[in-house]
Amino acid sequence: MEWLTDNWWLFWLGLALVLGAIEVATVDFVFLMFSGGAVAGAVAAALGAPVPLQVVVAVSVALLLLVVVRPMIKRQFTDGEVDHRIGPSGLVGRDARVIQAVTDTDGRIKLAGETWSARLAQGSSPVAPGEEVRVISIHGATALVEPVHHDLSS
Structure with missing residues (x-):
C-alpha cells in the first residue's frame, strides 16, 4: 500500500x-x-x-x-436543425447534365454520377439533352430542376 x-x-x-x-x-x-x-x-x-x-x-x-x-x-x-448536407439534401444546388429532355412532367439527368428522374420547376421551358440544369429540390427519387443560364458577357 x-x-x-x-x-x-x-x-x-x-x-x-x-x-x-x-x-x-x-x-x-x-x-x-x-x-x-x-x-x-x-x-x-x-x-x-x-x-x-x-x-x-x-x-x-x-x-x-x-x-x-x-x-x-x-x-x-x-443539433438536429443543422443540415449536414448528406443524402438527397446534399444534392440541392448542384449542377447536372440532361441526358433525356427534361419537361415539367419527365426527363433524365446525370447528377453526382448517377441517373436521376427529373422534372422542371414551374415556369421553365424544356431543356434538351447535353444542357445543364441546377437541382432546386429533391422529391423522392425525382429531382426538381431549373435551366442554368451561363452569362456570356464575361
Missing part, C-alpha cells in the same frame, strides 16, 4: 482511463468530464500536491467541465 501513497498520479491516471472507458459505452459526455477531472488530479499529484488538494482539484475541474464544456459539446453533436 506504500506504493500507492507514493504514486497517487498513477491512481488518478488509472481512474481517468476507467472513466474514459465508461464514456465510450455511454456516449453522454459526463464520464468524459469526470475523466478530465481525474487527469487534473493526476497533474496535481505529479506536482506534489497533498491528497486532499488533489481531490479538490479533480472535483473542481470535473464540475467546471460539466458546467462549461459539456453543454457546448452536447449542442454540437445533437
Whole structure:
C-alpha cells in the first residue's frame, strides 16, 4: 500500500482511463468530464500536491467541465436543425447534365454520377439533352430542376 501513497498520479491516471472507458459505452459526455477531472488530479499529484488538494482539484475541474464544456459539446453533436448536407439534401444546388429532355412532367439527368428522374420547376421551358440544369429540390427519387443560364458577357 506504500506504493500507492507514493504514486497517487498513477491512481488518478488509472481512474481517468476507467472513466474514459465508461464514456465510450455511454456516449453522454459526463464520464468524459469526470475523466478530465481525474487527469487534473493526476497533474496535481505529479506536482506534489497533498491528497486532499488533489481531490479538490479533480472535483473542481470535473464540475467546471460539466458546467462549461459539456453543454457546448452536447449542442454540437445533437443539433438536429443543422443540415449536414448528406443524402438527397446534399444534392440541392448542384449542377447536372440532361441526358433525356427534361419537361415539367419527365426527363433524365446525370447528377453526382448517377441517373436521376427529373422534372422542371414551374415556369421553365424544356431543356434538351447535353444542357445543364441546377437541382432546386429533391422529391423522392425525382429531382426538381431549373435551366442554368451561363452569362456570356464575361
